[in-house]
Amino acid sequence: MIDSSINSLSVSDGRVLDIIACGAIASSVREIAKRRGWSVEIHALSALLHDRPEKIANEVEGIASRLISEGKWVAVAYADCGTYGEIDRVCSDLGIGRLSGLHCYDVFAGKTMIEKIFDSEPGTYLLTDFLVRSFNKTVVKELGLDRFPELVWDYFGQYKRVLWLKQGSDPSLDAKAEEVAELLGLPLEVFETTDSGLEYELEKLYCNNYADGGTVKDTEMSLTAGSTW
Amino acid sequence: MTQDELLKELYDATLVGNQPRVIELTNEGLNTGVTPETLLFDALIPSLEEVGARFERGDFFVPEMLIAGKAMSKALEILRPLLAETGVETIGKFLIGTVKGDVHDIGKNLVDIMLEGAGFEVIDLGVQVPPEKFVEAIREHEPDVVGFSAFLTTTMPMFKVNINALEKAGLREKVIVMVGGAPVTQEYADSIGADGYAADASGAVKRAKELIHQRALARR
Ligand code: B12
Numbered sequence: 001m002i003d004s005s006i007n008s009l010s011v012s013d014g015r016v017l018d019i020i021a022c023g024a025i026a027s028s029v030r031e032i033a034k035r036r037g038w039s040v041e042i043h044a045l046s047a048l049l050h051d052r053p054e055k056i057a058n059e060v061e062g063i064a065s066r067l068i069s070e071g072k073w074v075a076v077a078y079a080d081c082g083t084y085g086e087i088d089r090v091c092s093d094l095g096i097g098r099l100s101g102l103h104c105y106d107v108f109a110g111k112t113m114i115e116k117i118f119d120s121e122p123g124t125y126l127l128t129d130f131l132v133r134s135f136n137k138t139v140v141k142e143l144g145l146d147r148f149p150e151l152v153w154d155y156f157g158q159y160k161r162v163l164w165l166k167q168g169s170d171p172s173l174d175a176k177a178e179e180v181a182e183l184l185g186l187p188l189e190v191f192e193t194t195d196s197g198l199e200y201e202l203e204k205l206y207c208n209n210y211a212d213g214g215t216v217k218d219t220e221m222s223l224t225a226g227s228t229w
Numbered sequence: 230m231t232q233d234e235l236l237k238e239l240y241d242a243t244l245v246g247n248q249p250r251v252i253e254l255t256n257e258g259l260n261t262g263v264t265p266e267t268l269l270f271d272a273l274i275p276s277l278e279e280v281g282a283r284f285e286r287g288d289f290f291v292p293e294m295l296i297a298g299k300a301m302s303k304a305l306e307i308l309r310p311l312l313a314e315t316g317v318e319t320i321g322k323f324l325i326g327t328v329k330g331d332v333h334d335i336g337k338n339l340v341d342i343m344l345e346g347a348g349f350e351v352i353d354l355g356v357q358v359p360p361e362k363f364v365e366a367i368r369e370h371e372p373d374v375v376g377f378s379a380f381l382t383t384t385m386p387m388f389k390v391n392i393n394a395l396e397k398a399g400l401r402e403k404v405i406v407m408v409g410g411a412p413v414t415q416e417y418a419d420s421i422g423a424d425g426y427a428a429d430a431s432g433a434v435k436r437a438k439e440l441i442h443q444r445a446l447a448r449r
Contacts, residue, residue, distance in 0.1 A: 084382065084412045102382050122330045122357050144292025154295055158332045158356050
């Protein structure tokens with residue numbers, strides 16, 4: 001289920017790290033790699049797999065096994081993402097790394113911040129830039145709200161707010177996020193995260209693959225998780 | 230329309246979640262002498278079971294489950310008082326809720342519908358139910374089974390917190406504890422000391438019946 005809308009990217013002439021990425025963050029991964037001058041090839045899987053998380057580990061395993069058999073260096077730009085440990089099984093079987101955390105919200109805002117957000121209001125529905133941009137496709141259509149608009153209450157009736165973890169500064173998304181909140185009948189709050197959480201996680205993966213002797217300690221990296229929050 | 234035709238149509242209408250047609254056919258069935266039990270056990274429940282099977286196979290997704298469940302629940306509203314009149318004893322009392330911190334409730338609501346359809350009295354405490362509210366409700370309603378539902382990795386540990394709260398309140402031996410929700414497995418249920426687990430709504434009904442039966446035998 002490769003998402004062909006997201007092109008792969010190969011930078012510089014160094015050894016390439018093949019990154020199997022969730023479609024929801026693949027373009028951010030590409031942007032960060034470009035910014036940092038990393039040599040990566042991105043294999044984006046459809047973000048819609050999140051609604052069928054039991055399929056994610058198998059998809060990742062298939063691609064990773066093939067790439068490894070071709071002698072490639074591989075990393076996984078997925079968090080646990082509702083696989084409930086299955087993706088860890090694949091990563092440990094194949095000896096590859098993934099982004100830490102339960103989902104991309106942890107990656108963007110930090111685990112502690114997400115815990116705080118849900119502690120302060122459990123009825124929080126989170127958005128990322130990707131979700132705002134693709135809300136019609138990934139949520140409205142997938143959850144059947146286009147065919148059965150009345151289901152909005154069944155899905156979101158218990159929620160109290162929409163909280164947008166805003167990574168970028170695309171002004172066109174502001175109005176879209178408002179529209180999403182309006183559609184759900186909830187107030188919108190915005191929390192600026194930037195993409196440095198993802199950058200930090202990717203740096204760990206990248207360095208782990210390239211550093212002599214494998215593991216690189218967090219302190220050796222230029223970024224500090226939590227630096228922007 | 231013959232009885233068989235009506236049951237077949239009711240089955241099909243439930244399957245696609247055609248709520249107005251389900252209500253119409255339920256009323257029509259009753260008016261033409263079809264018993265509430267027949268409508269329930271020969272059309273509505275098998276249809277919702279098929280919805281569950283299609284979801285498992287990936288032919289249906291959440292919205293299809295939801296609209297079918299809502300249609301069946303409308304039919305149950307009509308049938309409930311009639312089933313009560315027939316004097317059929319309830320199989321047992323089932324108290325259920327989504328644990329504290331979690332707002333997912335679609336799966337839980339489907340479990341409710343299937344339990345009710347199978348003859349359970351269901352008390353649903355809703356979402357984000359804290360341990361003390363479960364304890365209070367168990368004291369008040371004295372259910373045979375309490376069911377905890379959770380969908381997030383971060384809220385699953387509430388199962389154990391709830392069980393501890395029941396122990397502390399001296400209620401653990403008085404009630405069967407069942408757990409469920411997308412991330413839950415039999416292994417996990419065993420590890421936290423729950424009595425039962427089921428992967429879907431039909432399984433929840435089956436397992437609850439078994440556990441109640443076992444408890445009755447053990448008490449003899
Ligand atoms: C629909 C859905 C939603 C809806 C929920 C609507 C609602 N009112 O419930 C919406 C869109 C609102 C939503 C929100 C969120 N969601 Co959500 N959601 C899902 C999704 C796609 C389907 C869940 C579902 O309803 N399945 C259909 C039902 C019928 O199946 P079921 O839940 O398994 O229930 C059956 C059994 O489990 C069993 N059962 C259920 N309860 C019980 C109880 C007992 C006692 C027993 C015996 C059996 C039993 O019987 C049921 C019927 O057959 C899942 C992914 C997936 N496919 O699982 C993600 C998923 C559960 N969500 C997830 C997340 C992260 C979230 C959000 C944090 C996302 C966000 N953007 O904010 C929020 C949650 C916020 C909060 N405060 O809780 C993650 C959880 C990951 C994790 N590691 O914890 C998942 C796995 C998606 C993913 N791949 O990342 N979500």
